[in-house]
Amino acid sequence: MKITFILPAIGKKPGQKYIGTWKMEPLTIAVLKALTPEDIETELFDDRIELINYDTKTDLVAITVETYTAKRSYQIAEEFKKRGVTVVMGGYHTSLIPEEAALHADCIFTGNAEKLWGELLRDFKENRLKKIYKGGIAFSDIPPDKSIFTGKKYLPISLVETGRGCCHSCEFCAISGYYNCTYYKRAQANIITDLEKSPYKYHFFVDDNLMADTANAQALFDKIAPLKKKWAGQGTLTMARDPDLLKRMKKSGCNLILIGFESLEEENLRQMNKSWNMAIGERNELVKRIHDAGIGIYATFVFGYDGDTSETFQKTLEFAEKNKFYTAAFNHLLPFPGTPLYRRLKEEDRLLYDKWWLEDDYNYGDLAFKPKNMSPEQMSMLCRLARKEFSRLPVTIGRGISSMRQTSPLMWALFWVMNLRLGEEIDEKINVPIGRNLDEMPK
Ligand code: B12
Ligand code: SF4
DSSP states (O other), X not given: OEEEEEEOOSOBOTTOOOOGGGOOOOHHHHHHHHXXXXXSEEEEEETTTSOXXXXXXXXXXXXXXXXXXXXXXXXXXXXXXXXXOEEEEESHHHHHSHHHHTTTOSEXXXXXXXXXXXXXXXXXXXXXXXXXXXXXXXXOSSXXXXXXXXXXXXXXOEEEOXXXXXXXXXXXXXXXXXXXXXXXEOOHHHHHHHHHHOSOSEEEEOOSOTTSXXXXXXXXXXXXXXXXXXXXXXXXXXXXXXHHHHHHHHHTTEEEEEEEXXXXXXXHHHHTTOGGGOOTTTHHHHHHHHHHTTOEEEEEEEEOSTTOOHHHHHHHHHHHHHTTOSEEEEEEOOOOTTSHHHHXXXXXXXXXXXXXXXXXXXXXXXXXXXOSSSOHHHHHHHHHHHHHHHTSHHHHHHHHHHHHHHSOHHHHHHHHHHHHTHHHHHHHHTTOBTTOBTTOOOO
């Protein structure tokens, strides 16, 4: 028996190969591969970096589906189904909106794969595949099997999980719905094994909130320190209230931390249910403490809440430039299905499309709802201008000089690689037609 795993791309412009920062190894596939019995042959097509061979001889196609990749996943499924191959879909989008995915797959899998993937494969072999498997939340002691990446040219950085979910419930977040506003920690011995097995020096901890359980994080940092690895992850600004935690993070190899500032407006933070992130009067001090600890900050901001006006963009840019962040993202709000944000905007009759992710004319960078104080087009343009402004050469040089003090020599070199291409990369991403690969010629 053979399984073909597929990681779909969000879409591609004509002649475009792939988007640089999105070229990370897909940990999801390595986890699925590890859970697959050894006597089953496997292959992977990563639609972001290679063409899919729809005529490959295979028995089962397994697609991991995110909202941005849903439309593309359905097209890929169609091609394989035409050839008589059974298709199973799993992942965030499938779990958040199973009734839609079920229209396009022979079988759908919701939740984590660890508990029921083996059962699904047995059922398939015995010709009694069910229409739906509900995996719930689960971990396994089996380490991800990255041998399936052999020959693929990913960035030289290894993705590692330390837990799943998050204790908070930000209105726009797909993770909080998927994991029911709860954080699940992974056994630390397994995390250490992953790091020890990794051939790379640099690691990205994929948890959406590494600080969801501070005591657990602290204990983990102490265990990681002797491995002499380097890592980046996603934390919170409020973690900087604990200087000892910052020291341990740095000692364990942390070079860069992504912080979702989201908004500088109190009204917005309240509306998104993220008041705990406000840090009124101490924001600059907390940023300084993180920098002083030798950790760079990847700052992310989201625009589209009701308190946003064109002045908000200016204020945010000034804040980002003044604090000389290692890098930053200025994203527009996007209503992911299954989130409280989606439900609220629908009730307020502000969605531009019921399902933006399936719309023919929806491109990356477009808004999918009506903001309160400006047009969707104006907000999309202001986000793009903010990114461009932040990546202007004089601003980048200023940030680069500061980053030299904040982080290690290697991360400083990476700063230039990342930031000098930032403007170009924004252009590559903007207007990618969601769900369309304009170069693909299915055989
Ligand atoms: C690493 C990461 C990236 C990396 C690499 C992406 C990749 N596909 O490998 C980069 C930086 C490139 C990236 C980019 C983006 N990302 Co991202 N990313 C993540 C992150 C942090 C980790 C993914 C991961 O490896 N998880 C660990 C694996 C093991 O867990 P898993 O994927 O959930 O898989 C388990 C189950 O879901 C299930 N499962 C999943 N697929 C399948 C398939 C089958 C057949 C079965 C049986 C089971 C199954 O079993 C697995 C094991 O239990 C997640 C958040 C998170 N913590 O998961 C966001 C996340 C997936 N990203 C998200 C988004 C929005 C994006 C961007 C659109 C951001 C942007 N605005 O540009 C882009 C889109 C790029 C693209 N898809 O082409 C959202 C998706 C939300 C949604 N509703 O779809 C997430 C959930 C973040 C969030 N908090 O909302 N991302
Ligand atoms: S803190 Fe981050 S991961 Fe947690 S619910 Fe909010 S946005 Fe989602």
